[in-house]
Amino acid sequence: DQQVKQNSPSLSVQEGRISILNCDYTNSMFDYFLWYKKYPAEGPTFLISISSIKDKNEDGRFTVFLNKSAKHLSLHIVPSQPGDSAVYFCAASAMQGAQKLVFGQGTRLTINP
């Protein structure tokens, strides 16, 4: 039973354009969502998060949108840069402070020059 799903295993985007990564969840108890970026042989790096009381959070080139009614969140990267090529994981937690993250399977983003 996969509670957090990233349905696109891979995404290819031109440098300078917008990258949109999607994530769906099924557990309505999730109230905190995070995006992590991972390079091979390294641990995930925290990018941005959003609480369920918000529908948008922005940090530089990264914006996360949350649609609670659709149980859907997305990460927008604008403009995309070659260094953004990595695997992106969506994660969620129920009961804030529980420190138990449920991860999606990841989307491999490739930025083409």
Place this chain on the structure above:
Amino acid sequence: KAGVTQTPRYLIKTRGQQVTLSCSPISGHRSVSWYQQTPGQGLQFLFEYFSETQRNKGNFPGRFSGRQFSNSRSEMNVSTLELGDSALYLCASSVPSGTDTQYFGPGTRLTVL
């Protein structure tokens, strides 16, 4: 501030052996969580320790155990290793401050032969 450190980075064991992995959290972080990453199952939560107590546990067999010391450093142990235990084991630390933003170490790559 130094990040999360994990030792060793790579480990090769044979079936039936036991292994201990170590994690030092970011200074000031009191919560340490452990995750297993495999190609088939993705990133899965193992357990979380706070103030030397296990607060949360994932769906792993009792062969997987851990502990936390008074300086917040943590160890996880896997006994009677099986081939399927081959994975990247990630440690993450957080303050925690009421949110679940966790910061990951580089991981320990365990190979069971």
